[in-house]
Amino acid sequence: xxxxxxxxxxxxxxxxxxxxxxxxxxxxxxxxxxxxxxxxxxxxxxxxxxxxxxxxxxxxxxxxxxxxxxxxxxxxxxxxxxxxxxxxxxxxxxxxxxxxxxxxxxxxxxxxxxxxxxxxxxxxxxxxxxxxxxxxxxxxxxxxxxxxxxxxxxxxxxxxxxxxxxxxxxxxxxxxxxxxxxxxxxxxxxxxxxxxxxxxxxxxxxxxxxxxxxxxxxxxxxxxxxxxxxxxxxxxxxxxxxxxxxxxxxxxxxxxxxxxxxxxxxxxxxxxxxxxxxxxxxxxxxxxxxxxxxxxxxxxxxxxxxxxxxxxxxxxxxxxxxxxxxxxxxxxxxxxxxxxxxxxxxxxxxxxxxxxxxxxxxxxxxxxxxxxxxxxxxxxxxxxxxxxxxxxxxxxxxxxxxxxxxxxxxxxxxxxxxxxxxxxxxxxxxxxxxxxxxxxxxxxxxxxxxxxxxxxxxxxxxxxxxxxxxxxxxxxxxxxxxxxxxx
Numbered sequence: 233x234x235x236x237x238x239x240x241x242x243x244x245x246x247x248x249x250x251x252x253x254x255x256x257x258x259x260x261x262x263x264x265x266x267x268x269x270x271x272x273x274x275x276x277x278x279x280x281x282x283x284x285x286x287x288x289x290x291x292x293x294x295x296x297x298x299x300x301x302x303x304x305x306x307x308x309x310x311x312x313x314x315x316x317x318x319x320x321x322x323x324x325x326x327x328x329x330x331x332x333x334x335x336x337x338x339x340x341x342x343x344x345x346x347x348x349x350x351x352x353x354x355x356x357x358x359x360x361x362x363x364x365x366x367x368x369x370x371x372x373x374x375x376x377x378x379x380x381x382x383x384x385x386x387x388x389x390x391x392x393x394x395x396x397x398x399x400x401x402x403x404x405x406x407x408x409x410x411x412x413x414x415x416x417x418x419x420x421x422x423x424x425x426x427x428x429x430x431x432x433x434x435x436x437x438x439x440x441x442x443x444x445x446x447x448x449x450x451x452x453x454x455x456x457x458x459x460x461x462x463x464x465x466x467x468x469x470x471x472x473x474x475x476x477x478x479x480x481x482x483x484x485x486x487x488x489x490x491x492x493x494x495x496x497x498x499x500x501x502x503x504x505x506x507x508x509x510x511x512x513x514x515x516x517x518x519x520x521x522x523x524x525x526x527x528x529x530x531x532x533x534x535x536x537x538x539x540x541x542x543x544x545x546x547x548x549x550x551x552x553x554x555x556x557x558x559x560x561x562x563x564x565x566x567x568x569x570x571x572x573x574x575x576x577x578x579x580x581x582x583x584x585x586x587x588x589x590x591x592x593x594x595x596x597x598x599x600x601x602x603x604x605x606x607x608x609x610x611x612x613x614x615x616x617x618x619x620x621x622x623x624x625x626x627x628x629x630x631x632x633x634x635x636x637x638x639x640x641x642x643x644x645x646x647x648x649x650x651x652x653x654x655x656x657x658x659x660x661x662x663x664x665x666x667x668x669x670x671x672x673x674x675x676x677x678x679x680x681x682x683x684x685x686x687x688x689x690x691x692x693x694x695x696x697x698x699x700x701x702x703x704x705x706x707x708x709x710x711x712x713x714x715x716x717x718x719x
Contacts, residue, residue, distance in 0.1 A: 325404035476662030522569030528558035545661040565716035
């Protein structure tokens with residue numbers, strides 16, 4: 233759709249009906265996951281995950297945030313232009329539901345488009361998640377429910393935007409949340425950005441997209457505490473830091489209510505979690521042990537949209553990845569048929585499509601007997617040298633630094649032991665932490681580390697899963713290898 237001139241009328245109030253939608257081929261858009269909406273509304277996800285595919289790494293402060301606004305016309309000043317716009321809203325009426333976006337430069341509309349939820353086959357009453365990204369090429373990309381919106385007007389901006397006029401009929405579209413992200417600035421925020429839309433000033437917030445470059449990453453403790461004698465090694469050590477995804481378990485949120493048919497999971501089946509009930513479609517065959525035929529309980533599941541991307545680790549950015557164990561972990565270690573890893577690339581938010589009664593799961597002689605607790609989990613990018621798995625000698629040290637590197641290896645071992653920082657906890661990617669069987673497992677495992685889960689209810693129990701890079705890239709989790717370590 234071409235840009236509109238400033239003299240055109242726009243549906244910015246309830247008295248002016250929005251223009252009839254232009255006919256276009258319908259494109260089915262999946263509803264957003266409950267987890268995605270919960271995180272967006274609560275602010276747990278600083279920058280929408282889908283935006284990270286279009287934005288270069290950097291910091292994008294929040295211009296302002298808005299929730300439950302019933303106004304029909306918002307004039308939003310963009311003092312530092314626009315990087316990303318995120319909206320969560322409810323679609324209430326099929327004929328008049330419309331969001332109009334008018335981006336201005338000095339009161340002149342330079343880019344505009346209208347979004348009609350019903351043309352995307354969104355159901356009346358359905359929540360939807362819309363993300364608009366200004367890419368580094370100064371073009372707009374619009375995503376609805378994590379999918380690129382078809383027929384988005386294509387236009388390359390030549391000047392920084394200074395205002396967004398957002399119009400909608402409040403009886404047809406209800407905004408639950410609106411957030412604007414803007415480029416990094418150095419000057420103090422201008423309170424006019426809050427006065428202009430008659431909202432109370434938001435709590436100052438700075439958010440970051442994941443950044444894996446050595447220049448901007450947080451240094452691991454050993455690099456901050458590096459003695460002066462090892463300064464000639466600092467730049468080489470920083471260049472060899474390995475990114476990985478740190479998994480942080482929240483406090484225990486409860487346990488399964490086995491007296492209530494296994495339906496007492498305090499978390500939803502769409503959430504990333506340790507334990508609990510899995511997301512599982514009714515039309516799929518539930519995993520069972522090969523020798524006993526028993527159904528396997530869930531060890532851990534990951535909503536892949538929660539996981540930030542890192543270089544060199546081709547982890548899925550959508551879908552659900554699940555890890556199942558049927559018997560005691562020591563019995564399942566290295567034994568195919570006693571564990572399963574499943575991946576669902578497409579998720580349904582319709583509970584009618586999913587198993588909700590898990591009373592068929594047995595508790596005796598399964599991991600639910602050993603680990604009945606349920607934990608929510610979050611993910612963050614981190615970096616480390618993994619010196620116990622990758623000694624400095626293996627990092628192509630110049631000949632003149634090899635002797636110093638050997639001394640550093642000894643110092644690092646002592647440092648990690650004394651500070652107890654050698655244990656990084658649960659992670660995706662990276663390398664296995666130091667355990668009693670680390671060397672033996674590393675020699676026999678096929679592929680790279682996919683997951684290391686240090687169970688929060690027993691920090692001595694570590695669950696290790698390995699996968700070759702090509703199988704990870706192909707999303708083939710059928711041959712993942714499992715090992716269990718109890719220190």
